[in-house]
Amino acid sequence: xxxxxxxxxxxxxxxxxxxxxxxxxxxxxxxxxxxxxxxxxxxxxxxxxxxxxxxxxxxxxxxxxxxxxxxxxxxxxxxxxxxxxxxxxxxxxxxxxxxxxxxxxxxxxxxxxxxxxxxxxxxxxxxxxxxxxxxxxxxxxxxxxxxxxxxxxxxxxxxxxxxxxxxxxxxxxxxxxxxxxxxxxxxxxxxxxxxxxxxxxxxxxxxxxxxxxxxxxxxxxxxxxxxxxxxxxxxxxxxxxxxxxxxxxxxxxxxxxxxxxxxxxxxxxxxxxxxxxxxxxxxxxxxxxxxxxxxxxxxxxxxxxxxxxxxxxxxxxxxxxxxxxxxxxxxxxxxxxxxxxxxxxxxxxxxxxxxxxxxxxxxxxxxxxxxxxxxxxxxxxxxxxxxxxxxxxxxxxxxxx
Numbered sequence: 001x002x003x004x005x006x007x008x009x010x011x012x013x014x015x016x017x018x019x020x021x022x023x024x025x026x027x028x029x030x031x032x033x034x035x036x037x038x039x040x041x042x043x044x045x046x047x048x049x050x051x052x053x054x055x056x057x058x059x060x061x062x063x064x065x066x067x068x069x070x071x072x073x074x075x076x077x078x079x080x081x082x083x084x085x086x087x088x089x090x091x092x093x094x095x096x097x098x099x100x101x102x103x104x105x106x107x108x109x110x111x112x113x114x115x116x117x118x119x120x121x122x123x124x125x126x127x128x129x130x131x132x133x134x135x136x137x138x139x140x141x142x143x144x145x146x147x148x149x150x151x152x153x154x155x156x157x158x159x160x161x162x163x164x165x166x167x168x169x170x171x172x173x174x175x176x177x178x179x180x181x182x183x184x185x186x187x188x189x190x191x192x193x194x195x196x197x198x199x200x201x202x203x204x205x206x207x208x209x210x211x212x213x214x215x216x217x218x219x220x221x222x223x224x225x226x227x228x229x230x231x232x233x234x235x236x237x238x239x240x241x242x243x244x245x246x247x248x249x250x251x252x253x254x255x256x257x258x259x260x261x262x263x264x265x266x267x268x269x270x271x272x273x274x275x276x277x278x279x280x281x282x283x284x285x286x287x288x289x290x291x292x293x294x295x296x297x298x299x300x301x302x303x304x305x306x307x308x309x310x311x312x313x314x315x316x317x318x319x320x321x322x323x324x325x326x327x328x329x330x331x332x333x334x335x336x337x338x339x340x341x342x343x344x345x346x347x348x349x350x351x352x353x354x355x356x357x358x359x360x361x362x363x364x365x366x367x368x369x370x371x372x373x374x375x376x377x378x379x380x381x382x383x384x385x386x387x388x389x390x391x392x393x394x395x396x397x398x399x400x401x
Contacts, residue, residue: 009078045174054096087269152185174225197248208234257328264342274353336388346375
């Protein structure tokens with residue numbers, strides 16, 4: 001197991017770091033100011049123009065669609081450090097290089113399971129960064145940590161599917177650029193538990209699809225939004241089926257392996273920026289006659305943060321290495337493990353950075369409060385910690401059968 005970056009990986013990571021330092025981080029104030037002016041208005045979810053400028057710059061620098069091995073030529077292990085760098089600016093940087101969730105998972109799904117017509121209509125515009133997309137699985141009335149619980153009904157009616165139900169926390173829906181929804185629901189409630197579900201493509205402008213509200217995350221409203229949707233007998237052609245009927249659960253599982261590498265490495269990038277801010281603050285502030293950096297308790301917090309981040313990164317790199325060699329199924333335990341440990345460590349490191357910043361850490365003068373919101377939400381997104389701990393425990397106990 002060798003984590004020495006390949007020449008290609010080192011080159012992409014170096015160029016991504018230069019892009020971050022030269023273009024992305026300087027663009028953050030303009031992004032924030034543009035959104036602040038529109039907060040509370042119908043334009044709150046419009047895209048700040050600086051992002052389109054960054055997207056053009058990223059394409060010119062060859063930093064585009066790097067998450068998809070068949071397009072970029074990068075393995076999961078080679079892409080991982082690029083994703084980490086993008087985590088330093090987790091809202092702007094991933095979209096600037098067209099490697100943002102949920103679009104990455106949706107593009108992977110369309111790439112693996114879409115028909116040629118579906119790929120032409122939806123995958124190519126996503127790869128070109130012309131539109132965005134959403135993945136509609138989670139529901140308000142059931143524990144969606146168990147995907148077999150979904151109650152949204154997808155009923156065959158001649159040459160159409162008719163969809164009825166509700167979804168919530170559907171990321172990306174507030175943004176008008178979100179043109180296509182991948183919707184998971186039940187096509188056969190009487191089938192075996194993992195063969196009841198299917199996925200269909202639902203364009204945003206389909207009659208009967210209602211976007212009811214945009215849910216805040218700990219008081220924050222993201223530019224792309226997390227929305228509650230209602231499907232009132234939404235009718236789409238049978239040709240909008242992804243894969244086969246009854247294959248929805250399997251598609252959902254296939255979608256999540258590489259995506260969790262991306263999430264976890266971005267979390268590590270966020271934690272790295274928190275450590276950077278923590279160290280700068282500790283050197284710049286004095287209390288009780290000495291710089292904070294000379295206080296033993298502060299040094300311990302910085303050291304603990306460094307140790308935890310290094311541990312998490314190594315486990316994620318191991319997981320990426322396993323996926324490249326054995327597929328997501330061969331890395332199931334490690335995928336579950338990183339999904340638990342990376343958000344937890346990011347929360348802990350960011351919390352220490354907030355503490356060292358004092359009151360400033362809770363304000364919008366620094367990115368730490370928003371980082372904490374983002375990291376804490378990822379203890380629930382893509383499955384809560386408890387589901388992944390269950391997976392790790394099941395695998396461990398299975399060794400003793």
